[in-house]
Amino acid sequence: MLSKPLGGDDVVLSAQRISKSFSGVQVLFSVDFDLRRGEIHALMGENGAGKSTLVKILSGFEPPSSGEIFLDGQPVKLPANGAAEALGIAVIHQEFNLAEHLTVTESLFLGREVARYGILDRAYMRAETRRVLDMLGSKINEGSVISSLSVADKQMVEIAKAISRDARIVFMDEPTAVLSRGEAEALFKQVRKLRDLGTSFVFVSHKLDEVTELSDRVTVLRDGQWVKTAPTAMLDGESIAQLMVGRELSSLYPKKSEPNVDEARVLSVIGVSTAHVRDAHFDLRRGEILGFSGMIGSGRTELMEAVAGLYPRSAGEVHIDDALMPAGDVQATAAAGLAYMTKDRKAKGLLLGADMTANLTLQSLDRHGRWGYLSPASEAKALARARRRFDIRVRDAGVVAGRMSGGNQQKLLLAKVMEITPKILIIDEPTRGIDVGTKQQIYHFIAALARDGCSVIVVSSEMPEIIGLCTRVVVMRAGRIVGVLEGDEITEQEIMRYSAGLKQKAVA
Numbered sequence: 001m002l003s004k005p006l007g008g009d010d011v012v013l014s015a016q017r018i019s020k021s022f023s024g025v026q027v028l029f030s031v032d033f034d035l036r037r038g039e040i041h042a043l044m045g046e047n048g049a050g051k052s053t054l055v056k057i058l059s060g061f062e063p064p065s066s067g068e069i070f071l072d073g074q075p076v077k078l079p080a081n082g083a084a085e086a087l088g089i090a091v092i093h094q095e096f097n098l099a100e101h102l103t104v105t106e107s108l109f110l111g112r113e114v115a116r117y118g119i120l121d122r123a124y125m126r127a128e129t130r131r132v133l134d135m136l137g138s139k140i141n142e143g144s145v146i147s148s149l150s151v152a153d154k155q156m157v158e159i160a161k162a163i164s165r166d167a168r169i170v171f172m173d174e175p176t177a178v179l180s181r182g183e184a185e186a187l188f189k190q191v192r193k194l195r196d197l198g199t200s201f202v203f204v205s206h207k208l209d210e211v212t213e214l215s216d217r218v219t220v221l222r223d224g225q226w227v228k229t230a231p232t233a234m235l236d237g238e239s240i241a242q243l244m245v246g247r248e249l250s251s252l253y254p255k256k257s258e259p260n261v262d263e264a265r266v267l268s269v270i271g272v273s274t275a276h277v278r279d280a281h282f283d284l285r286r287g288e289i290l291g292f293s294g295m296i297g298s299g300r301t302e303l304m305e306a307v308a309g310l311y312p313r314s315a316g317e318v319h320i321d322d323a324l325m326p327a328g329d330v331q332a333t334a335a336a337g338l339a340y341m342t343k344d345r346k347a348k349g350l351l352l353g354a355d356m357t358a359n360l361t362l363q364s365l366d367r368h369g370r371w372g373y374l375s376p377a378s379e380a381k382a383l384a385r386a387r388r389r390f391d392i393r394v395r396d397a398g399v400v401a402g403r404m405s406g407g408n409q410q411k412l413l414l415a416k417v418m419e420i421t422p423k424i425l426i427i428d429e430p431t432r433g434i435d436v437g438t439k440q441q442i443y444h445f446i447a448a449l450a451r452d453g454c455s456v457i458v459v460s461s462e463m464p465e466i467i468g469l470c471t472r473v474v475v476m477r478a479g480r481i482v483g484v485l486e487g488d489e490i491t492e493q494e495i496m497r498y499s500a501g502l503k504q505k506a507v508a
């Protein structure tokens, strides 16, 4: 076959017949892609479809196994260590890449520090950092050390870093996965502004509404193959989802069960306070799916960590069934049947250097061995079961967790938590970075758990998820519980009213 034309003068970056294998396992199959000047090009596909790999190849972080890349129509060999920055290419990685000990300003200027007369011009760099953060509507202090920032703020720094480099091509790999709606809108505003000035963006996201709202064109990958490239205006969310999964999707959410007020309380939280949470009261009933909604920073995660014994509480009581849990004792709550699934899978959830089996059975080793010896056969069985149940897709079963695609890492984490058959499951952002097909599987899975008598708390910033899944919803604002909604009250407007402070209910 002859090479295709490059797609006209306005194509800044084009890739032809890109293939990629990792240790003999092929993950991209002859993919074509082109990026025009001043466009936002969305890259869509299921978890493991190859989006991040393509992004890394096109931005010079991974060499392709074969295929050609053209910059301004000229063939280039991108330096495979991230040095493509000199060519005007910037990347916001899916998994953060920041050095934890630097300040925000230092991160932004890393490798291109500004000096005057041989002396670092700190005042200028600080002011410039402030300017970019303000532009993004971010309140982060430019002098803060990265390790002290929340996940959302780290993501903002990644974004600020890419934008501050005046790149003409910016790759954004799921930049909004951890952002609130407001933060995402501020980012989009900036992206549109830069696009209109001629910057080109490649945008990876699992949020279909964002893609249809923001992008000019969409390319869909499936199982490492190119499926379609089309103007966004010609597609809607549903057709993109269909192209991604290759089948029609039935309803995303399972049927809700009625809240049963007669069910036993399995968890009672009475007057719990922590550094940023004041006097929280709530309870959880058997077989219930209880949602926690609120703005990012409203204290949901800290409260859940205090309940799980991962974070100290300064006042209050946590009872599981009728037993009082000692404060800050994660072993005691785990022994009482509570499992906690963190949203921060990179820092706290998985051993990134270990394989799937080691991660899966880490907390349940006693089930897979006798007299201190692990049984590989038992572990292998557990892995096979987990892969089936959670549809974990890897082409190489021995891959280390850190090299799995983001969504598949999330599924592995869920599988690991389920290995201990918890009575109470707390999940923080269950579908962060997860594709629609898998989301559906996870929602149905959570509903099935609840039907079997497990009680589930879902902390989520995705409103449709809370509304579609939960039978009761607790809303937090500025460290306090400001309302508990049930039945018909669970609507987007109502939740917004509470989380924005327009409405408040006395909560006992």
Ligand SMILES: Nc1ncnc2c1ncn2[C@@H]1O[C@H](COP(=O)(O)OP(=O)(O)OP(=O)(O)O)[C@@H](O)[C@H]1O
Pocket (backbone or CB within 6 Å): 022, 027, 045, 046, 047, 048, 049, 050, 051, 052, 053, 054, 094, 393, 394, 395, 399, 403, 404, 405, 406, 407, 408, 433, 435
């Ligand atoms: N360094 C690596 N070594 C081995 N396999 C890898 C490596 N990087 C990626 N892979 C594999 O390549 C495939 C594609 O992964 P990739 O991260 O590109 O998916 P993705 O489309 O970005 O998915 P997600 O939506 O979950 O982020 C996966 O099967 C993954 O396990």
Ligand SMILES: [Mg+2]
Pocket (backbone or CB within 6 Å): 051, 052, 053, 094, 173, 405, 406, 407
């Ligand atoms: Mg990815």
